[in-house]
Amino acid sequence: MLELFAYLATLIVHDLLGIEAGTPFGDAAHFFVESTAKIFALLAVLIYIIALARASLNVERVRAFLAGRNRVLGYFLGSTFGAVTPFCSCSSVPVFIGFTTARIPIGVTMAFLITSPMINEVAVVLLWGLLGWELTLVYIAVGFLIGMLGGAFLDAIRAERYLQPFLAKAYAEGSAPAAGAAGATRLTLRQRHDFARREVGEIFARVWKWVLIGVGLGAALYGFVPEGWIEEHLGAGHWWQVPAAVLVAIPLYTNITGVVPVMESLIIQGLPIGTTLAFCMSTVAASFPEFVLLKQVMQWRLLAIFFVLLLFAFTLAGWLLNAVEPLLFAGV
Amino acid sequence: MTIIKVLGSGCAKCNNTAERIEQVAADLGVAAEVHKETGPEALVQYGVMSTPAVVVDERLVHSGSVPEPEQIKEWLQ
Numbered sequence: 001m002l003e004l005f006a007y008l009a010t011l012i013v014h015d016l017l018g019i020e021a022g023t024p025f026g027d028a029a030h031f032f033v034e035s036t037a038k039i040f041a042l043l044a045v046l047i048y049i050i051a052l053a054r055a056s057l058n059v060e061r062v063r064a065f066l067a068g069r070n071r072v073l074g075y076f077l078g079s080t081f082g083a084v085t086p087f088c089s090c091s092s093v094p095v096f097i098g099f100t101t102a103r104i105p106i107g108v109t110m111a112f113l114i115t116s117p118m119i120n121e122v123a124v125v126l127l128w129g130l131l132g133w134e135l136t137l138v139y140i141a142v143g144f145l146i147g148m149l150g151g152a153f154l155d156a157i158r159a160e161r162y163l164q165p166f167l168a169k170a171y172a173e174g175s176a177p178a179a180g181a182a183g184a185t186r187l188t189l190r191q192r193h194d195f196a197r198r199e200v201g202e203i204f205a206r207v208w209k210w211v212l213i214g215v216g217l218g219a220a221l222y223g224f225v226p227e228g229w230i231e232e233h234l235g236a237g238h239w240w241q242v243p244a245a246v247l248v249a250i251p252l253y254t255n256i257t258g259v260v261p262v263m264e265s266l267i268i269q270g271l272p273i274g275t276t277l278a279f280c281m282s283t284v285a286a287s288f289p290e291f292v293l294l295k296q297v298m299q300w301r302l303l304a305i306f307f308v309l310l311l312f313a314f315t316l317a318g319w320l321l322n323a324v325e326p327l328l329f330a331g332v
Numbered sequence: 333m334t335i336i337k338v339l340g341s342g343c344a345k346c347n348n349t350a351e352r353i354e355q356v357a358a359d360l361g362v363a364a365e366v367h368k369e370t371g372p373e374a375l376v377q378y379g380v381m382s383t384p385a386v387v388v389d390e391r392l393v394h395s396g397s398v399p400e401p402e403q404i405k406e407w408l409q
Contacts, residue, residue: 058382058396059381059382060381060382063381093341093372093375094340094341094375094380094381094382094383095381095382097372097375097376097381098375098379098380098381101376101379164372166372166373166376167372167376170376293341296341296371296372297372
């Protein structure tokens, strides 16, 4: 079904606009039109469907569900909810506070916060549409693992010691007040439809420019970087490339929507999958704006530990994936 | 005088909320004072998990989205 978009791009770029196929500009234009059309179509349809299903899920309900669970299950559930709830980094602070005051262990909260920006419906839709379901599954599995292990590690070192004093106090007292707008309400189909339509609108308004920038960059890479250059210079076999990719990605603050088209282009050009995924995760999950926000609830020490933990985890994941890539994608 | 606090870290939605409340209050001719609380302590105090949240005369009335003008009218009357 997705071949439709390649056909559409050929029709528009080569037949209608008369840009010659096989030239760098022609290839880049084809990539741009195909990817943009595919991403927008997938986003609209799938966000609508997913939003319809999770219309009644909000952070208050997640919190009620997570409170009082045992830890191992908690890490898993924290990551799961991180993956399925909509989230922007500007809401990380209230969520963090809400979980902490309900005495949810900090590791479970962090599992939620680590997984959240990495895995969401937009990420899954884009990865699946552009890079195939195999890679999407690998990405999801790695995101989950990092969230769960990261959370377990933070609990093991008793990270709650390094919360800001006002929050450490609230955590010790466990004084979660009843949240105002909570309450499990049954939604009618009509309300779900309204919610889903609003979600599609909001997500589109937020991501469309990232899609264009990301696809534009990807198209430029695809059309103008000589074939084989990336494979030759950045191909497998250099251990330092993964940490380098992770570090380069930190100041690049974008969301997943802008990164995936660039990833597609990089992978087509022969950049190893582990390196590419490490780069992607670091771009979306480790960002300076989010760290600045988290400073409100964490002391420097915890923030630094969290930062190093993420870098370490992404690097390790990149190395591992590069190592097993020949096995994983032998048949692809 | 109604005291209204808008809780949230200063994201665009929080600013929209504050502006909208001021607008509605002006339209209704109600004397209202709108404060933006950007610090995390306020979130703990009122038990808020999704921003922007609105506190009217120390009572939490809304959280998680930019409120509709109709809702704001109800709070102010």
